[in-house]
Amino acid sequence: MSRSSCGDGEPSPVADTPDRIVLKRHRDLDGRKHHIWYRRGLVGLLCAFLLLGAVNVFGQRPAGHTVNTPVASLELYAPSKVRGGLMFEARFTITAHRDLKNALLQLSPGWAEGMQINTISPSPLGESSRNGDFLFTLGHIPAGQKYRLFLQFQVVPTNVGRRHADVTLYDGAKKLVHIDREVTVYP
Amino acid sequence: MDIVGRGVVVFLFLYLLMRMMGRRELSSLEPFDLILLIILGDAVQQGLTQDDYSLTGAILAVGTIGALQIATSYANFKFPRLRTFLDGEPIVVVQDGKPVEKNVKRERLTIDDLAEAARREGIPKLDDVAWAVMETSGQISFIKKSDA
Numbered sequence: 001m002s003r004s005s006c007g008d009g010e011p012s013p014v015a016d017t018p019d020r021i022v023l024k025r026h027r028d029l030d031g032r033k034h035h036i037w038y039r040r041g042l043v044g045l046l047c048a049f050l051l052l053g054a055v056n057v058f059g060q061r062p063a064g065h066t067v068n069t070p071v072a073s074l075e076l077y078a079p080s081k082v083r084g085g086l087m088f089e090a091r092f093t094i095t096a097h098r099d100l101k102n103a104l105l106q107l108s109p110g111w112a113e114g115m116q117i118n119t120i121s122p123s124p125l126g127e128s129s130r131n132g133d134f135l136f137t138l139g140h141i142p143a144g145q146k147y148r149l150f151l152q153f154q155v156v157p158t159n160v161g162r163r164h165a166d167v168t169l170y171d172g173a174k175k176l177v178h179i180d181r182e183v184t185v186y187p
Numbered sequence: 188m189d190i191v192g193r194g195v196v197v198f199l200f201l202y203l204l205m206r207m208m209g210r211r212e213l214s215s216l217e218p219f220d221l222i223l224l225i226i227l228g229d230a231v232q233q234g235l236t237q238d239d240y241s242l243t244g245a246i247l248a249v250g251t252i253g254a255l256q257i258a259t260s261y262a263n264f265k266f267p268r269l270r271t272f273l274d275g276e277p278i279v280v281v282q283d284g285k286p287v288e289k290n291v292k293r294e295r296l297t298i299d300d301l302a303e304a305a306r307r308e309g310i311p312k313l314d315d316v317a318w319a320v321m322e323t324s325g326q327i328s329f330i331k332k333s334d335a
Contacts, residue, residue, distance in 0.1 A: 027279035
């Protein structure tokens with residue numbers, strides 16, 4: 001316990017330093033001056049994290065991906081980064097430059113792994129499996145026409161990680177367009 | 188298992204956030220702070236249990252946070268060196284009626300804040316204060332001068 005004193009030797013009216021308060025440490029901040037920088041560093045990290053969120057690092061802003069061939073073009077508009085529990089939409093636009101007699105859209109299983117498929121519109125003519133992939137039969141698309149397929153999803157909250165979510169367009173057995181992509185699910 | 192993991196992450200994040208925010212924000216509970224707390228609780232709940240409405244899920248989530256709180260409290264008691272990190276340390280903000288400027292600034296306090304806190308303790312003037320110490324909880328303890 002310390003007691004400050006006046007110049008004339010009289011005791012100061014100021015009370016003793018409170019118990020367990022060490023002036024060097026608790027007033028002069030001896031040995032803890034740098035602690036404030038830990039706090040500022042953590043605030044900086046938090047801000048960086050928030051900034052990453054604002055610039056779509058953690059999803060789920062959709063982005064377009066188009067592949068053109070002389071026969072047809074396929075545009076996919078969907079987010080590639082999503083988070084648990086969120087709903088999102090994938091839009092597939094097929095533009096036939098030549099007549100497609102039997103258009104088939106093949107999706108890799110990553111599209112449905114840990115996802116709920118809420119709606120598919122318009123309903124494809126058929127749904128089946130090809131070597132573990134989903135196969136939607138879209139049927140005839142005349143030259144110069146577009147076919148838009150919407151799929152609505154919801155991410156199952158326990159589904160975390162990265163998966164292939166490729167899309168391939170066929171005309172019968174002939175492969176026309178392939179989009180190679182991945183979807184990342186954040187917790 | 189997933190809920191336990193989420194509970195641990197949420198607890199650690201909230202602990203760090205509270206330490207980051209500083210004591211001043213922790214000590215005050217103005218109406219707006221109360222609203223923020225409710226929003227915080229709601230946002231955390233969604234991330235923690237998501238669509239799990241089960242009793243098991245609720246017990247796992249609350250149990251995880253409770254267990255971590257007990258563990259933190261025990262670590263605080265058992266390992267004094269951890270106390271600085273877990274709880275922080277008190278800081279002297281007024282000595283002999285005069286604010287300790289650098290500490291006051293560090294805690295983002297104004298003289299008005301100090302005077303208000305002193306008034307709440309029935310001390311009309313800072314000059315009457317021998318010591319004011321901002322505790323780890325964010326509350327300010329005042330010790331009056333012996334002649335005040």
